[in-house]
Amino acid sequence: xxxxxxxxxxxxxxxxxxxxxxxxxxxxxxxxxxxxxxxxxxxxxxxxxxxxxxxxxxxxxxxxxxxxxxxxxxxxxxxxxxxxxxxxxxxxxxxxxxxxxxxxxxxxxxxxxxxxxxxxxxxxxxxxxxxxxxxxxxxxxxxxxxxxxxxxxxxxxxxxxxxxxxxxxxxxxxxxxxxxxxxxxxxxxxxxxxxxxxxxxxxxxxxxxxxxxx
Ligand SMILES: [Fe+2]
Numbered sequence: 001x002x003x004x005x006x007x008x009x010x011x012x013x014x015x016x017x018x019x020x021x022x023x024x025x026x027x028x029x030x031x032x033x034x035x036x037x038x039x040x041x042x043x044x045x046x047x048x049x050x051x052x053x054x055x056x057x058x059x060x061x062x063x064x065x066x067x068x069x070x071x072x073x074x075x076x077x078x079x080x081x082x083x084x085x086x087x088x089x090x091x092x093x094x095x096x097x098x099x100x101x102x103x104x105x106x107x108x109x110x111x112x113x114x115x116x117x118x119x120x121x122x123x124x125x126x127x128x129x130x131x132x133x134x135x136x137x138x139x140x141x142x143x144x145x146x147x148x149x150x151x152x153x154x155x156x157x158x159x160x161x162x163x164x165x166x167x168x169x170x171x172x173x174x175x176x177x178x179x180x181x182x183x184x185x186x187x188x189x190x191x192x193x194x195x196x197x198x199x200x201x202x203x204x205x206x207x208x209x210x211x212x213x214x
Pocket of ligand 1: 137
């Protein structure tokens with residue numbers, strides 16, 4: 001999806017969405033889940049003269065972090081991750097990259113991690129951004145909430161018509177159910193943009209998603 005502030009890029013064979021969110025009043029921007037190919041992202045940033053302020057990871061999985069070191073070499077900004085997800089992201093076994101025959105994290109010392117917790121906020125330009133801890137797919141999965149714009153980047157917690165799988169290390173179906181309750185307590189006009197496939201709205205999702213039972 002592309003509006004004037006949100007730009008999405010499908011960056012690998014798992015069809016992971018990497019997002020760039022740009023502040024409405026400046027060229028400040030953040031990158032969410034740099035999961036692979038970076039050439040198109042670099043071109044886009046250059047063409048639009050964006051000032052990348054932060055990278056945010058919704059969770060640690062390989063297909064959401066594969067391009068991280070590439071990005072950080074050009075933009076040595078802080079990388080935001082939930083504090084409980086940090087031990088997973090820095091472990092190539094737990095971030096599933098070794099499982100797929102590759103080490104995603106090779107140069108740990110080039111990354112400035114910012115470990116966050118539920119309800120913590122930061123800014124992209126003047127846009128306030130809130131972290132919602134939504135464990136279930138992994139223990140430290142987060143959603144990224146732009147409250148005043150009714151926008152939620154939902155990672156692999158909630159998809160259009162589905163939810164994240166819970167059979168990877170630290171996955172937990174009860175936690176996922178609680179996290180879904182938390183997400184669906186947000187205004188129903190909220191648009192959510194998942195880690196894979198299309199965006200959708202909470203109102204519609206409440207009616208059609210078979211995993212949403214409340
Ligand atoms: Fe995942």
